[in-house]
Every structure is written in structure tokens, then in C-alpha cells.
Amino acid sequence: MSMSLGSVIGIAAVLLTFSLSGLLAVFLSAERRADRTKPARVAEPDSRPRSRWRGWARGMTAFFLAMFAALAVGAAFAGLPVGAPADRVSIGSLIVPFLWAALVIWALADRKILRPVIGMVGALAVSSAAIAWGLLA
């Protein structure tokens, strides 16, 4: 039996059907409303103090620190002495984008910018230590 991810085609087909049929059901059951004056009840973004340095700090944290922290955690994972190196690299490569995206959101969403900075610097430090230990071992 071939092992070239054949079953993924079935999963992909199911997910595509799920998405399209769900959207079709939503559009077919759309509710018409005549009242255009009623105020909308939609979730509001947090209002927070704004300043130029905060914006830059958040931007830099979301762009650079999140990238380095995610790559460092991924590299530390790839260095674990479990399984074949190529498999660790492939699986780690799938984890990194999710982690990176989550860190970007943390940097931009947290009201206290220092928390994500400390968290990411900590993750970077621990991962770097693990990488160094793995390379020197």
C-alpha cells in the first residue's frame, strides 16, 4: 500500500464539502430585516491608551520578537532526540507558523505590552539554551 498521504484527499474533500454546504445553508436561510435604524450589537475592540512609542513597541514585538521566539521554539523542538531529524523538521515547520501567528496576536492584543515581551524573551532564552545544549551534546 502506498503511503503518499492518500487519505488526505478524502479529508480535504470532506472539509471542502462541509464549508461549501454550510455557506449555502447560511445564504439560503438569510433573515431579511426592514429596520435600518436599530443600533447594531456587534463586539467592540478594546479601547486603550495610544501613543507613538507604544505602537512602535507593539509593532516591533509582533514582527521581530514573535518571529525569533517562534523560530527558536521550533528549532529547539527539531533538536529533540526523538524520531528522524527530517520528520522533526517537517513537523516543527508546521508548528512554527501557528506559534508565530499566536505570538503576533498576543503582542497586539495584550493591554500590557511588557507581558508578551517578557514571555517571548523567556521563550527565546529557554529555546536558545536548549538548542545550544543539543548542539554541544
Add this chain to the structure above:
Amino acid sequence: MNGPEPKVARRKLLLSPGLVGAVLAGHSAVGLALAALIYLVCLSGSLAVFAQELQRWEQPAGPVLESVAPRAVDEGFNAIRAKAPTLAKKTVSIELPSAAVPRLTLSAGGDEGVGGEKWLADAAGRPAARIRRPTSDFIVALHTGLLLPEGIGRTLVGLIGIALLALLLSGVLAHPRMIKDAFTLRRGGSWRLQQADLHNRLGTWGLPFYLTVTLTGVFLGLFFVIFASLAATAYKGDLRHAFSDMGFEGERPQQTAAAVPSMSAMIEVVRAKAPEASIRSVSIERAGTSGQKVNVTVHRPGQLSTYERYVFDTSGRMVDSPKATGETISRQILFALQPLHFGWFGGIVVKAAYGLLGLALCVMTSSGVTIWLARRRDKGRPAPMWERIWTATIWGQPVALALAAAVPVLWRSETAAAMGWAAGAASAFALACLYRNDRALALTLRLLTAVLLVALAVTHGVVWSRQMEDSAGWIVDAVLIVGAAVLAAPLSKRAAARPS
């Protein structure tokens, strides 16, 4: 103490309004900063899904083949080598006819389909017409690199993918009633509520697809950044070994001259080993040297990966095959990325589903910014200029892409598609300066796109009518006219509603 209260309290703690508001603030920041680029990548990606059909439409003349005899590959190799001897020293690739692309194509020196010498060949392997596909190449280049230099563009698109992934994840967190509201779509109320409903429903139902294409897109865009970072640790700095494990090979120095082995004999060997598989392509690297290597790529029915290959050395001996290497999970993941990202694994039905859901992602991106603009208007701080600019960005791109396809039909230049696209985008922004109402601007741009699509289909049909050997040419023309009718639908509704 009664039972239900702690449950309510726990639910409130998990998804507190403060957390939702904070995540929504981050969601808005990323979305507003990068919405235009995300939209451009998604729209061009929705079209890039149909790159093979567009290639057939662009050049409907030339031999259309169901299959070729193995010796046509040897003939084709000799012919392209004679036409481009210098480029052929690097690599020659011969793509065999398939259901998706019923053509025999010969190319020399091209890198991932870009550059090099490319010809369509007849059933005997003789070059029949030089390949010319400016529109599909342009759309793919726009999607994969935003027309920027290769490395920079690809990395930028990968970073945009990270931003989109962040938006998808934060969108889920910022929508605690996602399941409860899954079927709620209110039309006719406040504009902001309509847009929020549309944004959330498209986001909810399309989420598995969006996550798949975004994750695979990030991996394709940032492959060298992510792979090199992780492989450096896993292989303790030996990147050559890492690339070799993944099925890639580094540059080797040119070796002594050697005769080119018979590729038709290799095809026969592969057919005997894998009779159920269809042979997709035969490529030869460093042809005519002792280090030459022939790859015969096959596709097995029902498999996702299109990169199962048999490798032969200079003496024609098989040195690598899928069963010999025992396809590791890493190779399976790596070679499934492109089919999964572009929907190239299940024929035209899967491509149509990818196209529709890709357009849904474009609408979701558009409505995200529209919600922000509507919120400003509701709070008494309207931004009419930004409303028009956003409308020109959204509805200007269909105009620009229609022109990118139309101009090369009449003007045979390498830059025709890019010039058409730039002219269309610039015209949309110029119209934004003339209009006061963004909805009127949107309607004008929609109708302009519809007119351009009809003109494109008619012109293409007239130009190629005597040489349209590939029926895909007529089919795509018909799809363009149907697309124009869909875009023009609001005008007919307005005309019907107008009192007589």
C-alpha cells in the same frame, strides 16, 4: 449553592468581554495594516488555482494530445537541446500530456516554470509552437511574490500569510458565539451588522479551508527561513544532509562528458514497476555529463503528492524510487504542500471549490475593513475618502486583472499583462477621486469589469477562432461571460426596481 451558577461563571471567565475586546483590538490592528495585501494575494490565488486552464486558454493553438509514445520523450529532448544548447546543460524537463494539461511541453533551463526556453511539441516530440502564457505567469507571479524580486516577494507573501493566520486565530477567539450564530445571516438591517454577519459566517464555515491554504502558503513562502532554522538544529548545521534527506540535491561540479541515456527505456522500467501510476514528467539535470541524473515523476491515482519519482544515473541504472526510500512522513508533508495549497489534486471540481472559497476569503477580507469604516460612520466620524479608496482597492482589482488578461491578447509583449494590470489599478484609484459616493463607485467598477470580461471573451474568440484546437479556450471564454453576467446583476436589479 445551586448547580448552574458556577457553570455560568466559568464560561464568563473563559471568554470574558475584556479578553474578546483585547483580541479584537489585535485583530483590527493586523487586519487594517495588511488588508489590501491580503486581498491581493487571496484574489490572485483564487485565480492561480486555475493556472493550468488559463494556460490552455491563452494558447489554444498547437497539438492537443491524450498520450505520447515513450520515444517522443527522447525526440523531444534532442529537439529542445538543439534549440537551447546552453540552457539544456542545466536542466531539461519534458511534461507529458495529462487530463489537466493535454499537451507535450519541452522546456530547458527554466526555474520553477519561470524563464528558460519552452515549446509545445507534437506527438512525435517535434517542437510545434513556442509557449506563450503571459497572463497565467503574471497571475502566479502576483500571487507568489507580488511582482517583487523572487526571494523578497516570496518572503513577503509568507509574512502576509503569518498575518492572515494571526487574523484567523484571533477571529476565532474574538467570536465566542461562533457556534451559536453559525446560521445567522441578517440582511437589510444596519450596514455594519450586515457586514459583521457576512464576515463572521464566511469566517466560520470557511475556516478549515482558510487554515489549510494559509498554513501551506506560509510554508511555501517562508520555506527557506523556517526549514533552514529548524534543520540547522536537527542536523547540527549540516544543511546539505538536510536537503538531501528531503529529496533535494545541492549543486555538483560538472563532470566529464558522457552519452545521454535513453529516457524511453527508463519510462518502460517505471511503467513495469508502477503500472497503475501515470507518468507526469521526465527531467534530466546536467545532461551530457557523467553526473547527469534523470527523474521520472509519476502520480498514482488517489494520491495527494504529485512528486513521487524514480531517479536514474548516467548509466540508466535506477538509484532511487518511492518504495526503495520508503516515503518518510517529512517527504509526504513536503510534496503534499503544493497540491493542497492550490487545489491541484482532485480535478476541476476541487479547483472550483477552491476558487469559490478563495473568493469567500476575499469577501471576508473586504468586509473586515468595511466593518471598521461603518463603525466610524456609526460613531459620527465617517472617513469618506478611505471608503472610496477601499472600494477602489476591492473593485479595482477585478478591472486590473481583466486588463492583465485582455492586453496580451492584442499586444504580444512580455510586459503586456503587467502594463494592463497597472493601468486598471491606476484607473480605479483615479475614479475614486472623481466619485463622491463609494457605492456608486463600486457599481461602476463592477460594470466596467463585466464589460471588460465580455470584450475579452469576444476578442479572444475572434483572434483564435481559426486555430482553437484546445476546447478549453471556448470553455474559459464562456466562463468569462457568465462571470460578467454575475458582476452585472446589480444593474439589472436596479433597472427592475426603477419606476416606469
